[in-house]
Amino acid sequence: MSVAPQEGAAGTRVALEALRAALLTGDLAPGQRLVEAELAASYGVSRASVRAALMDLAAEGVVERIPNRGARVRVVTVEEAVAITECRMVLEGLCAAKAAERVDDEQVATLTALGERLRQDVAAGDPVAYSAHNRELHRLVREFSGQEVATGLLDRLNAQIVRHQFRLALRAGRPQVSLPEHLAIVEAIARRDPAAAERAARAHLVSVIAALQEPADG
Known part of the structure; x- marks a missing residue:
């Protein structure tokens, strides 16, 4: 008996x-065509649900819709990823500063424990x-910053470069470089x-920009 999507x-x-x-x-x-029928079958949802999800991702700049040809994953160049990260640098610095103003003891403990997990991962x-x-x-x-406007903007910016971020995190030696940067923020x-906190967040994003600009095998 088939299950309804x-x-x-x-x-x-x-x-x-x-x-x-x-x-x-x-x-x-990046550049891959997104076929609604195939995605709907893979995810167990209706084509209308896939279409609505693709529209949301298009609004975020992650997907581009091509007239009469459907949708595809938008290609984000390294240059654009750098420009986006420059914007993130300002907003992440603001959020870090606001978080430092607002955090309670429980939130500090959460961040400190996460910093320890990062150490363990490295x-x-x-x-x-x-x-x-x-x-x-x-x-x-x-979240801890309480700066909802900056958070919304960052969510949209990060969505566009998530693949660049993931690949950068997996680059040999990169976690060892970024670990002390993250710990400085914490x-x-x-x-x-x-x-x-703002200086530490900005310094981390400066490092990310430098890493993005390096050759992938460099």
Whole structure:
């Protein structure tokens, strides 16, 4: 007995989560065509749900819709990724500063524990876990900042360069470079020092920009 595909808001949510995961891991590559019928069958949702999810991703700049030809994964060049990261640098610095002003003891403990997990990931040579914890750290800083406007802008910017971020995190030696940068952010927020937190966040993004500009095998 076949199971009816999920529809409506629930189906769209399932499709969005599946598409984001596939974009992150490279199962859907830049420039790849996105065929609604195939995606609907793969994710167990209706074509309408896939279409709605693709429209959301198009609004975020992750997918581009081509007249009479459907949709495809938008290609984001290194130059554009650098420009996006320059914008992130300002917004991430703001969020780090605001987080340092607002955090409570429980939130500090959460960030400190996450910093320890990042250390463990580097020690274990596990770049995939490091990448996941890296994203979680940035997400928590945004959440703890209470700066909803900056958070919304960052979500849109990050969605466009998620594949660049993932590939960068897996580059040999990169976690060892970014670990002390992340720990500096955590420590400044834990000290409730907004200026230091903003400097640390900006310094980290400067490092990301430099890494993006390096040859992939460099």
